[in-house]
Amino acid sequence: MSYDFMLEYIPTREFGAADILSRLTRNTTRPNEDTIIACCQLEREVKQSAVEALENLPVTFQMIQNATLKDKVLQEVISYLKNGKWPNTITDDLRSYYIHRDALGIVENCIMLKDRLVIPYCFHKRILQQLHKGHQGIERTKSLSRSYVYWPGLDEEIKRFVQGCGKCAAVAKTLPKTTLSSWPIAEHPMQRxxxxxxxxxxxxxxxxxxxxxxxxxxxxxxxxxxxxxxxxxxxxxxxxxxxxxxxxxxxxxxxxxxxxxxxxxxxxxxxxxxxxxxxxxxxxxxxxxxxxxxxxxxxxxxxxxxxxxxxxxxxxxxxxxxxxxxxxxxxxxxxxxxxxxLDLLKISKPHSNQRNERMEQQFNRQNHAQERSYKIGDPVYAKLYKLNESFWAPGIITKILGKVNCEVRIENSNIFKAVKSHANQLRSRFVEAPQKALDISFDYFDLSPSSVSDASNSRACIAEPDLATSQESASSDTSQQTTPCTNMADPPNQLLPEASTDAPNDNREPVTEQTEVHPELRRSSRRKRPPAWIPDYHLFKRRKDVGNPQV
Missing domain, CATH: 3.30.420.10 (Ribonuclease H-like superfamily/Ribonuclease H)
Structure with missing residues (x-):
């Protein structure tokens, strides 16, 4: 601030006569306390700025002269240089000057070390700031100082000043890597x-x-x-x-x-x-x-x-x-x-194929297991699974995949055609073999093969013509020639002689019935059942369809 006030306390009884101007202060606005504090703070900042501005001014030779006259150590050195005698006991402050005493000189009341000016203590900081004004490194700052100034411990002070510079430290290079400290060697898996x-x-x-x-x-x-x-x-x-x-x-x-x-x-x-x-x-x-x-x-x-x-x-x-x-x-x-x-390039070693027989015996004993085996072509029932439900379906084994696995072809199924099944998923299916036409005739006429064989020696066996359903084919079949048959059992596609009521044949000769009966007639042990094709309309079947119940 521009003014410096002095406050003095005066008691009221010592006041003189009140004048008009003293009463006008009541109408004025009193300043806030924060404003007063701010003004005081501003005053200190202004003083600091003035000091910094003076410090930033370059140091001149005249300033060094005046400071040298006030520096006790430098004045003592000047007196020793003028007298040419140094004391026997040298203090720490004079030790550096004593070492360089031969290079020291006096120029206009200032000490010179060759062509370098010795700086008094009060200007050390300002000289360091000027030397480091370009923010050079430690060595370059030292080189610059050796051309102009000197004081004891200058190199060490330059090192500390540069290292303490915040701007230089913010952009400094990374130091060389420290010695490596590796992780301890792991001794077993999952240790680290x-x-x-x-x-x-x-x-x-x-x-x-x-x-x-x-x-x-x-x-x-x-x-x-x-x-x-x-x-x-x-x-x-x-x-x-x-x-x-x-x-x-x-x-x-x-x-x-x-x-x-x-x-x-x-x-x-x-x-x-x-x-x-x-x-x-x-x-x-x-x-x-x-x-x-x-x-x-x-x-x-x-x-x-x-x-x-x-x-x-x-x-x-x-x-x-x-x-x-x-x-x-x-x-x-x-x-x-x-x-x-790549392991396929190596020679494969044979495997022992040894099984756990103890476990197999224990399983078989606990589950009362029985060995089952199948071969190709066996009719079986296979357990199939659909929508979390199982059911049995007929099929035929087409391939053996192992000791207990088979490939089964499912019959009459559009969804399951061939499945792989375990022996536990299979059970045998018994299918009755279709009977031949001759066996059906034996059962129907209650005859034995031996009696028919003897009777066939004395009569002729008329071959059955290929009958047709149309009238034209029936008339053409009646004109065919008959062929003799030596044995009833030899031709499998011939029928026993029987007249058809629907299509009489006048050209056929009547068959005489054998009257000779054997003393011991052996009857067939086959269970009698009516043939599937014995009704009259089955007689119109062709010869190749005889004995096929599916036609």
Whole structure:
């Protein structure tokens, strides 16, 4: 502010006569307290700005002269230089000057070190600011100072001043890397696993889990990278291979959430974070992220993203790794080699085919099992399943697939044509074989084959003509010649002599009945039943249809 007030307290009794002007103060507005405080603060800021402006002014030789005259140490050095004698005991303040005493000189009441001006203590800070005005580094600032000024400990003060410069520190280069401190070598699988998230690659994220001991990769495709989605993947991994002892991850929000922390505590898993934006600390996972991205680009077009991922994982897990004792991840993680298409190049070893006979005997004894066997062509009933219901359907075995499995062709079915069935899903089906025409005649006329054979020697057997349903074919058949038959049992397509009432044939000779009877007549043991074709209209069948009940 422009004015400086002095306040003095005067008691009321010492006041003189009140004048008119003293009463006018009641009508004026009193300033707010905040305004008074602001004015005081403004006064201090104005004074500080004035001081800084003076400090930013360049230091001149006349200013150094005046300051040198007031500096006790420099005045003492000037007196020693003029007398040419230095004391036997040198203090710390004079030690640097004593060492350079041969290079010191006096110029217009100022001390010079060769062509460098010795600066008094009061101007050290201002000179350092001028030297570092271009914000150069430590060494370049030192080089600049050696051309103009000197005072004891100048190099050390320049180093501290430059290191303390905030603007220089904000844009400084990264220091050389510190010595490497690697993770302890894992001694067994699941001792330590590294996790990370890659992507998005074509809109898909990949969650990676890498075992530090075997280098076994487990990768999940996820559409979101929330804590719930990541925990589902970790829960699936632990359900297959168990809980790891230690999980290493970066500081992603998925891994630093309370949900994830509670999961690790409930499963007894130790979780460690790496330094933010320092992927080298999680090198196991970060290196594999790069390998995965390159593989996805190389296999692009070889199938869907799921198929590409499966191909990459299958190949990686069976490939020997130099950093994993020269063995494949599968050998160290699951204890065996995974079988691939390349194993077809090896000579296959014969299998023992040894079964658990003890278990079979126990099962057979408890279930009262009985051995059943089928062969090709056997008629069976096969149990079929449709809409959670089962039913038996007739069929015929067409192929034997093993000891207890068969292929069955289902009859009269448009839905089930050929099914694979276990022996427990089959039961035998008994089909009665169709009877021949001669056997049907024996049963119908109550004859035996031996009696018919003797009677056929003394009579002629008339061959049955091919009858037709039309009148023209019937008239043409009557003109055919008869052929003798030597034995009744030889021609299977001939009928026993019987006159037809519907189509009489005048050309046929009457058949005489054999009167000779054997003393012991052997009757057929076959059960008698009426033939399916014996009615009169069946006599018009053609010769090739005789004995076929389906016609």
């Amino acid at each position: 696993v590294h996790i990370d998230i890659a992507g998005p690659v074509n809109g898909i994220y990949y969650f990676l889990i890498i075992d530090a001991y075997s280098k076994w990769p487990q990768i999940y495709q996820v559409n979101s990278i929330t804590s719930a989605s990541i925990l589902n993947c970790i829960a699936d991994f632990t359900s297959q291979f168990g809980n790891p002892e230690l999980i290493v991850s970066d500081n992603g929000t998925q891994f630093s959430s309370k949900t994830y922390s509670d999961f690790c505590k409930s499963q007894g898993i130790i979780h460690k974070f790496t330094a933010p934006y320092h992927p080298q600390s999680n090198g196991q996972a970060e290196r594999f992220v790069d390998t995965l991205k390159r593989a996805l680009k190389k296999l692009e077009g070889a199938g869907t993203t799921k198929q590409i991922l499966q191909t990459f994982l299958k190949t990686n897990r069976v490939t020997p790794n130099r950093s994993a004792q020269g063995k494949s991840p599968a050998d160290l993680f699951v204890g065996r080699r995974l079988r691939t298409e």
